[in-house]
Amino acid sequence: MSMIAFFGALESGLIYALMALGVLISFRILDFPDLTADGSFPLGGAVAGLAIVSGLNPWLACVLGMGAGAMAGVVTAWLNVxxxxxxxxxxxxxxxxxxxxxxxxxxxxxxxxxxxxxxFSPFIEGGNGFWVRALVAGVVVLVAKLVLDWFFSTETGLSMRATGSNLKMAQAQGINTSWIIILGMAISNGLIALSGALFVQTQGSADISIGIGTIVIGLAAVIIGETVLSAKKMFWITLSVVIGAVLYKLFIQIALSSQTLRSIGFGPQDLNLVTALLVVIVLMLPKFRTRLLAGLGVRKSGKSLQK
Structure with missing residues (x-):
């Protein structure tokens, strides 16, 4: 894999890390299986793209896209609660x-x-765009991660975690779970839309079909992150999701550039097929890990008995 391809995968992984953080909030924190992501991702791209074409500042365009995604999340939560x-x-x-x-x-x-x-435009000079875009995306992801870490240490954030862990217990403690779910879904889809807003700026166009499979990628990133870095503290949980998104994109890039896959007929047109196969493998990883740890435990206990 070339250096340009590596930074391209890193850039894409970091942008999708924002989306994966949003999926983490809905699926893991709130225990809310949300398929809005496939619509809010292109929504953020569409709003940001239209704003940029209309002459607005690109950063403001991202904020508007994020706001549109948050509204979509509010509607989904409102329909439910x-x-x-x-x-x-x-x-x-x-x-x-x-x-x-x-x-x-x-x-x-x-x-x-x-x-x-x-x-990304103000930071690009000559041919440095391939790594500058990854750097800018990394800074945005870092800020989003740190803000989430802070938020989930606040009373509202802890209430959100309690709501997802045990809804009835949270209600018994006097937590307004309806409001918490609406807020959590707004944050979740806002991050997903922000990811879409950045994505269209790297691609040079906003397209109606860019949201297809968004939720699959997000879940895969979360599961990979949990497998690689299992943790209970929020700092490490959000970090694992970012790592999972980057690794996921790197795996896809490696798979598509593999001579073995090319030799059996796979190519760029098989991206969705390779993605589906990779997700299946990712979903199996936790089971393999549990069996491996169980096997090691048996071996250790056997050795201790022999001693």
């Missing part, structure tokens, strides 16, 4: 509706950003 719609169905409904919303925003299936300024 106020109307009693099953959370999985609520996410599907909002995701489906966002497809039309995104088309309305862009006015077409895609929106070109070629020649437009981006958040």
């Amino acid at each position: 106020k109307l009693g719609i099953l959370h999985l169905l609520a996410g599907i409904l909002v995701m489906t509706a966002l497809y039309s919303v995104n088309l309305r925003i862009m006015g077409a299936p895609n929106l070109s950003l070629l020649g437009e300024p981006t958040v």
Whole structure:
């Protein structure tokens, strides 16, 4: 794998790390299986893209995209906690509706950003773009991670963790769980939309189809992170998700550039197939890890008995 390909995978992994942090909040913290991500990711890209084309500052465009994603999360949570719609169905409904919303925003299936300024433009000089974009994305991810670490140490953040761990117990403690779920879903989809806003600026266009498989990538990143760095403290949990997203993209890049895969007919057009296979492997990792640790435990106990 070339240096440019490595930094490209690193850049993509860091951008998707924001999305994975959002998935962490909904699936792990709140225990809310949310499929809105497949709609809020392109929503953030569409809003940011339109804002940039309209002449707004790229950073402000990212904030607007993030706000739009947060609103999508609020709608999903509201359908669940106020109307009693099953959370999985609520996410599907909002995701489906966002497809039309995104088309309305862009006015077409895609929106070109070629020649437009981006958040990366001020830092790019000559041919350093391949690593500068990864560096800028890394700084954004670091800030988001530290803010989340701080938030989950506050009373509201601890209430959110309690709500996801045991809803009835949290309600018994006087926590307004409906408000907490709405807030958590807003933060989750806001981060996912921010990821989409940065993604379209690296790709040079916003497209209606960029959200396909977003939730799969996010879950894979979370699971890889948990497998590599199992932890209970929030600092290490969020760090593991970032590491998981980067490793996931690196694995995809290595797989697609592998001579073995090329020799049997795999190519860039098989990205989704390779992604699906990798996710299957990732889902199996925790089981293999448990069996391995159990086997090591048996061996150690056997040695101690012999002694």
